[in-house]
Amino acid sequence: MMVATLLSSSVNALAPVSVRPQRLAVRNLIAAARTTTTRLMSSASGGSSPLGEDKMPFYALGVNLAMQVGGQGNIKTLLQDEELEIVLQGFCDNLRGHTDERQVLQTYGPALNQILQQRSAQLMQKVQQAGQAFVTQFVTQNPGAIQTESGLVFLETRAGTGAQPTVDDTVEVHYHGTLTDGTVFDSSVDRGQTITFPLGGVIRGWQEGLQLMQEGGKATLICPPDLAYGEAGSGDVIPPGATLQFEVELFKVNTPSD
Numbered sequence: 001m002m003v004a005t006l007l008s009s010s011v012n013a014l015a016p017v018s019v020r021p022q023r024l025a026v027r028n029l030i031a032a033a034r035t036t037t038t039r040l041m042s043s044a045s046g047g048s049s050p051l052g053e054d055k056m057p058f059y060a061l062g063v064n065l066a067m068q069v070g071g072q073g074n075i076k077t078l079l080q081d082e083e084l085e086i087v088l089q090g091f092c093d094n095l096r097g098h099t100d101e102r103q104v105l106q107t108y109g110p111a112l113n114q115i116l117q118q119r120s121a122q123l124m125q126k127v128q129q130a131g132q133a134f135v136t137q138f139v140t141q142n143p144g145a146i147q148t149e150s151g152l153v154f155l156e157t158r159a160g161t162g163a164q165p166t167v168d169d170t171v172e173v174h175y176h177g178t179l180t181d182g183t184v185f186d187s188s189v190d191r192g193q194t195i196t197f198p199l200g201g202v203i204r205g206w207q208e209g210l211q212l213m214q215e216g217g218k219a220t221l222i223c224p225p226d227l228a229y230g231e232a233g234s235g236d237v238i239p240p241g242a243t244l245q246f247e248v249e250l251f252k253v254n255t256p257s258d
Helices: 026-042 056-070 081-095 101-141 204-210
Strands: 153-158 170-179 184-187 195-198 218-223 244-254
Touching: 101 153, 101 218, 204 218, 204 244
Parallel strands: none
Antiparallel strands: 153 218, 170 184, 170 195, 170 244, 218 244
16 A cells, blocks of 8 residues: 555655665565565465475565665666676675675775766656647647646546635545556555545645546546656656656545534
C-alpha cells in the first residue's frame, strides 16, 4: 500500500545521492531485511526459485538490500549492466574486508557523485519532455479537458451532486495513479479499499483538482511535476520530473465541524 505516495512532495523528497566514508549499519540492515523479507515472502504466490531452498533466505537478504539501495535517487535506472557488476564487486569486496573503504570513497566518491548527477539530470529532462508531450496530446484528444493556470489538467468524467471540498476538509476517495507510459504506481481501486485523508496534506495537484469536484463525481487529473513530486520523484516508483495521471472518484467530504 502506497498511500504515502500522495503526501506532499516535501515529505517524500529524496536527498541527492551522496557518498560518505562511513560504515553501513549491517545489523540494522539485516533486521530490516528480516521484516521486509517476511512480509514479501508471505504474500508471494510461489514460482521457481533461482537457488535451492536452503540458500534462498540469503538470496532474499540480497533482494532486500537491493530494494533499499535501488530506491535511492532511482539509482538502478542510472547504471548499465556492466556497471552494476562492478557495484556488486565493490559490495562483496567490502563485506569481506578486502578494501580500504575510506580511501576508495575519498578518492572516487566525488567522481561517482558527478556521474550520477549528470545522468540524473539527463534522465529527468527526458521524463519532463515526455510529460509535456503527454499533456499536449491529452488536452488535444479530450475537448472537455481544462488546463488551469497552475498547469493542472482536469477532465470531469462524471459530475457529482454533493458537497465540494475545500483544502481544510477531509475527503474519502478511490484513485488509480499511472505514469505517462501507463505504468500503475499506486491504486486504491486495485486494492479494493477507499482512503480518507486531509486534503491539505497531499500533493498540490490533488489539492487543486479535488476542489473542482463534488461528492459522487469522477475526474481525471494530470499533474505536472511542479504539482506532484518535482525534481525529487518518490522512491524507485515515481521518477524525478514525472507527470502523473490520476483517475479519482470522490465519495465523501467531511468538514472540520462534522
